[in-house]
Amino acid sequence: MDMTFEEIKALLAxxxxxxxxxxxxxxxxxxxxxxxxxxxxxLIEFGNVCEKNCLYCGLRRGxxxxxxxxxxxxxxxxxxxxxxxxxxxxxxxQSGERSDADFIDRIERLVKEIKKIDGxxxxxxxxxxxxxxxxxxxxxxxxxxxxxLRIESSDETLYYKIHPRDSKHSFRQRIAxxxxxxxxxxxxxxxxxxxxxxQTIDHLAGDLLFFxxxxxxxxxxxxYIPHPDTPLYRFKDLVPEAKKRMDLxxxxxxxxxxxxxxxxxxxxxxxxxxxxxxxxxAILAGANVIMPNLTPGEYRENYFIYPDKACxxxxxxxxxxxxxxxxAAIGHKIQxxxxxxxxxxxxxxxxxxxxARP
Ligand code: SF4
Numbered sequence: 001m002d003m004t005f006e007e008i009k010a011l012l013a014x015x016x017x018x019x020x021x022x023x024x025x026x027x028x029x030x031x032x033x034x035x036x037x038x039x040x041x042x043l044i045e046f047g048n049v050c051e052k053n054c055l056y057c058g059l060r061r062g063x064x065x066x067x068x069x070x071x072x073x074x075x076x077x078x079x080x081x082x083x084x085x086x087x088x089x090x091x092x093x094q095s096g097e098r099s100d101a102d103f104i105d106r107i108e109r110l111v112k113e114i115k116k117i118d119g120x121x122x123x124x125x126x127x128x129x130x131x132x133x134x135x136x137x138x139x140x141x142x143x144x145x146x147x148x149l150r151i152e153s154s155d156e157t158l159y160y161k162i163h164p165r166d167s168k169h170s171f172r173q174r175i176a177x178x179x180x181x182x183x184x185x186x187x188x189x190x191x192x193x194x195x196x197x198x199q200t201i202d203h204l205a206g207d208l209l210f211f212x213x214x215x216x217x218x219x220x221x222x223x224y225i226p227h228p229d230t231p232l233y234r235f236k237d238l239v240p241e242a243k244k245r246m247d248l249x250x251x252x253x254x255x256x257x258x259x260x261x262x263x264x265x266x267x268x269x270x271x272x273x274x275x276x277x278x279x280x281x282a283i284l285a286g287a288n289v290i291m292p293n294l295t296p297g298e299y300r301e302n303y304f305i306y307p308d309k310a311c312x313x314x315x316x317x318x319x320x321x322x323x324x325x326x327x328a329a330i331g332h333k334i335q336x337x338x339x340x341x342x343x344x345x346x347x348x349x350x351x352x353x354x355x356a357r358p
Pocket of ligand 1: 095
């Protein structure tokens with residue numbers, strides 16, 4: 001559905017019964033277009049070394065308090081095999097941003113190895129930041145088919161309030177990378193944080209129009225959670241209280257579901273961090289993807305982009321049982337052993353001849 005900037009702003013301002021009506025409409029649209037399935041991406045946070053210094057992120061290069069780690073190839077492949085055994089259907093490889101030749105070669109090798117598991121039955125999402133188009137192509141040709149690169153804010157002025165203004169953190173470059181990913185043929189995802197200091201309803205409405213204009217296949221929306229070891233923390237008093245951030249995130253998900261009915265949308269772990277029912281609420285507002293954490297327990301506490309992350313101590317088995325029960329309680333079910341691609345992307349790929357996979 002097409003919406004004007006003003007119509008989006010009015011929906012994002014909805015409160016009480018109006019907000020409930022918005023969430024109900026979004027759920028109806030999702031069930032009509034996507035059924036009640038939730039797709040899983042087993043998340044492997046395989047390293048937290050990062051070249052960048054994003055002002056909100058606990059992994060930023062300038063944070064000397066975080067213990068740095070990097071999983072071995074064997075560890076990463078064990079996590080991928082576990083995802084396959086648990087029937088997740090897909091994995092997501094995520095790390096701090098690096099662009100050195102060793103890193104690029106290693107990812108290409110790992111993607112190829114993961115594709116060997118059970119004849120290529122696992123789908124692969126990468127979330128490895130800004131790279132050259134040649135690198136994106138190499139990883140795509142190796143077998144990755146989805147890529148998540150969050151813009152964090154589509155407003156250039158706000159972008160530079162949460163990133164240093166230097167050549168390593170260029171807003172224009174980030175947009176160019178999203179365009180490269182789409183050109184390469186990835187199911188491309190992006191997203192923003194909701195409730196940032198200095199962020200207004202106008203910014204958020206602009207973000208939703210940006211997703212639509214870029215015609216992305218996936219979106220991840222989660223509340224901003226201030227991290228005490230980051231420069232942005234000093235503006236924490238400008239951050240809306242947790243309930244308001246949660247409600248705003250739910251409204252963003254719901255409005256986007258109305259605007260882009262067949263894209264994949266992640267119920268981010270950050271939702272559950274600020275509200276024990278946050279992940280379920282996101283699913284009921286229109287999200288349809290969950291990313292259970294497969295990173296070995298001893299490393300998880302060093303992958304805190306934001307503090308107090310939910311489910312950090314759960315084992316994959318506990319996580320799966322918990323998810324099955326929680327989702328059944330809200331009338332949803334996990335679609336096991338499927339890639340769970342975005343129908344919006346596969347339909348578009350049929351039209352354009354882009355590289356869709358089964
Ligand atoms: S948001 Fe990503 S690129 Fe920025 S500092 Fe954190 S891990 Fe690095």
